Amino acid sequence: MKKASKISLSTRDSWTGLFFVMPFIIGFLIFFFRPMLQSLKFVFSDVTVELSGYHTKFAGLKNLNYIFKENVDYTTDLISGVTELFWKVPIIVISALFFAIILNQKFRGRIVVRAIFFLPVIISSGIILTLIQGDAAAGSVMSGNVAAGGQTIQSDTLKQVLINSGLSSDTISGIMIVVNNLFNLMWKTGIQMTIFLAGIQGIPVSLYEASSIEGATAWESFWKITIPMLSPMILLNIIYTIIDNFTDSQNAVMLQVINNSQAVKYGWASAMSWVYSLVIGATILIVLLIFRKMNALASDQY
Amino acid sequence: MLNTTRSLRIKNFCDPQVLRNKTVSMVVWILQWLFIIGLSYLFLFPIIFLITTSLQDPASVNDPSIIWIPKKLSLVSLKETIIILDYWRSAGLTIFVSVISTLCTLLSCSLVGYGFARFKFPGKNLLFMLVVLTIILPPQTILPSMTLNFNYFDFGGILSLIPGKPTINLLDTPFTFVLPSLFASGLRGGLFIFIFRQFFWGIPKALEEAARIDGCSAFNTFIRIIVPIAVPVFITVTLFSFVWHWNDLYSATMYFTDVRLLTPNLNNLDRLLATSTVDVKGYAARTYMAAAPLLVILPPLILYIFTQRYFTESIERTGIVG
Numbered sequence: 001m002k003k004a005s006k007i008s009l010s011t012r013d014s015w016t017g018l019f020f021v022m023p024f025i026i027g028f029l030i031f032f033f034r035p036m037l038q039s040l041k042f043v044f045s046d047v048t049v050e051l052s053g054y055h056t057k058f059a060g061l062k063n064l065n066y067i068f069k070e071n072v073d074y075t076t077d078l079i080s081g082v083t084e085l086f087w088k089v090p091i092i093v094i095s096a097l098f099f100a101i102i103l104n105q106k107f108r109g110r111i112v113v114r115a116i117f118f119l120p121v122i123i124s125s126g127i128i129l130t131l132i133q134g135d136a137a138a139g140s141v142m143s144g145n146v147a148a149g150g151q152t153i154q155s156d157t158l159k160q161v162l163i164n165s166g167l168s169s170d171t172i173s174g175i176m177i178v179v180n181n182l183f184n185l186m187w188k189t190g191i192q193m194t195i196f197l198a199g200i201q202g203i204p205v206s207l208y209e210a211s212s213i214e215g216a217t218a219w220e221s222f223w224k225i226t227i228p229m230l231s232p233m234i235l236l237n238i239i240y241t242i243i244d245n246f247t248d249s250q251n252a253v254m255l256q257v258i259n260n261s262q263a264v265k266y267g268w269a270s271a272m273s274w275v276y277s278l279v280i281g282a283t284i285l286i287v288l289l290i291f292r293k294m295n296a297l298a299s300d301q302y
Numbered sequence: 303m304l305n306t307t308r309s310l311r312i313k314n315f316c317d318p319q320v321l322r323n324k325t326v327s328m329v330v331w332i333l334q335w336l337f338i339i340g341l342s343y344l345f346l347f348p349i350i351f352l353i354t355t356s357l358q359d360p361a362s363v364n365d366p367s368i369i370w371i372p373k374k375l376s377l378v379s380l381k382e383t384i385i386i387l388d389y390w391r392s393a394g395l396t397i398f399v400s401v402i403s404t405l406c407t408l409l410s411c412s413l414v415g416y417g418f419a420r421f422k423f424p425g426k427n428l429l430f431m432l433v434v435l436t437i438i439l440p441p442q443t444i445l446p447s448m449t450l451n452f453n454y455f456d457f458g459g460i461l462s463l464i465p466g467k468p469t470i471n472l473l474d475t476p477f478t479f480v481l482p483s484l485f486a487s488g489l490r491g492g493l494f495i496f497i498f499r500q501f502f503w504g505i506p507k508a509l510e511e512a513a514r515i516d517g518c519s520a521f522n523t524f525i526r527i528i529v530p531i532a533v534p535v536f537i538t539v540t541l542f543s544f545v546w547h548w549n550d551l552y553s554a555t556m557y558f559t560d561v562r563l564l565t566p567n568l569n570n571l572d573r574l575l576a577t578s579t580v581d582v583k584g585y586a587a588r589t590y591m592a593a594a595p596l597l598v599i600l601p602p603l604i605l606y607i608f609t610q611r612y613f614t615e616s617i618e619r620t621g622i623v624g
Contacts, residue, residue, distance in 0.1 A: 013422060014422060015423075023410040023413060023414055024429070024485070026485050031485065032487055035444040039443050099341070102337070117342075123348070131591060194538055194541070198534035202501070202505075202534055236496065236500045243438060246438070254440065270443060280438045281435075284434065284438065
């Protein structure tokens with residue numbers, strides 16, 4: 001009797017689950033499935049476009065062969081795209097968390113500051129920044145020089161200081177890459193900051209009250225309450241940052257994909273972007289596995 | 303009695319521990335504000351640049367003595383850019399498409415996200431892999447096929463069952479954005495499913511279990527218990543979805559050819575300036591190049607400034623509920 005009711009409960013549960021995800025199943029089948037299969041077919045075909053439409057002829061691994069062996073830039077661009085993530089993702093996610101914590105505090109003028117910090121979310125379009133940077137006067141401030149602390153520092157001066165302080169040239173060039181990208185990096189934190197802010201607002205205040213009664217300092221409650229409670233958001237933001245970097249139209253691989261589709265080289269373009277997607281997929285899978293492992297370790301402690 | 307309090311206070315004031323705490327909090331306060339001001343400059347710079355440049359008199363735009371404040375204010379560039387961009391028609395269509403698609407996205411993606419966060423069903427992992435696939439596959443890859451799909455739209459083969467194989471052309475209609483949004487497959491739909499799933503995941507299960515035991519159906523539990531707790535997420539997703547629809551370039555360029563949406567127009571600015579009936583003098587192009595982006599970001603900016611208060615307040619209110 002007891003067993004029977006348990007089974008019916010779990011089947012009912014699975015039907016409810018299917019009901020909730022049904023929109024996605026329908027949407028995927030109607031809007032996504034065929035275009036996806038078609039572009040996958042392009043990877044292994046010669047695509048010729050004529051007035052009557054396009055024709056595909058099976059060509060085996062010819063396109064893949066081209067992008068890896070004949071195209072000089074593709075492999076290099078792909079590798080540099082992945083290695084960039086190692087410094088970009090931590091910088092963006094940690095800054096976003098930091099901004100979110102600052103904005104969450106109660107201080108005078110908070111509403112104005114919040115409105116300003118949301119600007120990158122509202123102007124998240126790449127074209128607007130490209131147009132502004134295209135202007136000579138504005139472009140020099142945003143690329144060559146660093147805008148920090150309300151004044152611009154000539155990046156050459158900074159480089160000189162670093163050389164004088166006796167750092168190795170590798171370290172200096174690493175720092176210079178980060179510094180020269182500071183403007184773009186900070187502008188890319190908007191979405192992540194908003195996600196963190198919503199996450200922080202969702203943490204029950206009672207947890208902090210209880211811990212401060214028990215004598216925890218703000219520092220301790222940050223590490224023991226805020227960070228664990230935010231861990232789903234941290235995962236979400238890491239994955240979002242990876243995807244945002246990969247699908248950015250200024251990205252070297254993405255530029256090749258766009259140029260090839262505009263030149264009606266659909267075979268090459270599809271091959272490039274599918275290989276690219278597989279690489280992103282693998283990167284995300286690794287991140288997910290690391291997080292699962294860390295979560296398992298964390299729950300072992302208690 | 304009074305004496306002891308006073309001596310205590312004096313003792314407190316001289317206590318090195320208290321003094322140190324005061325200095326530390328002072329230093330933290332200064333650092334925090336330095337940081338806020340620096341970053342505000344970083345974020346405000348492009349906006350200020352756009353405003354001052356677009357308000358300048360086109361004739362004096364390359365005057366090197368003008369750095370920030372225009373000597374002569376002029377609305378010429380803004381007025382002419384409104385004509386060049388076909389601004390009112392274009393903005394109206396963009397607002398319509400963005401608002402309706404955002405509402406549909408909210409409805410469908412929150413349901414799907416809840417389904418993935420809370421229920422066990424066969425094929426769940428496979429389905430979620432498909433969601434991730436829709437996120438990571440660059441939209442540029444499948445856009446040509448998507449456009450063909452909308453040009454001869456048959457609801458995924460359902461219409462082809464009817465003899466005569468009728469198809470509908472959805473291009474140049476808002477349906478190209480609205481229909482996929484209704485089925486959680488709109489612009490960045492996969493990402494919104496993922497965002498909702500992560501948030502619902504973090505909500506303690508106890509509340510829902512109590513409601514379910516009391517005989518509340520799963521759908522009712524979602525509407526009555528989960529949605530009120532998750533208001534910050536809904537607001538966040540609304541903002542993202544609206545802004546991303548607003549700024550979308552690739553699909554908007556492919557789907558709309560007659561009346562253009564705003565962002566594709568911005569991308570074509572060079573061509574529009576060259577072919578426009580308005581007489582644009584070469585030296586003045588800079589003011590137009592600044593006026594156009596300003597006009598494009600203005601509606602979301604105004605919307606945000608007016609809803610900002612509600613936005614922050616509602617976040618705080620739900621913080622207490624949680």
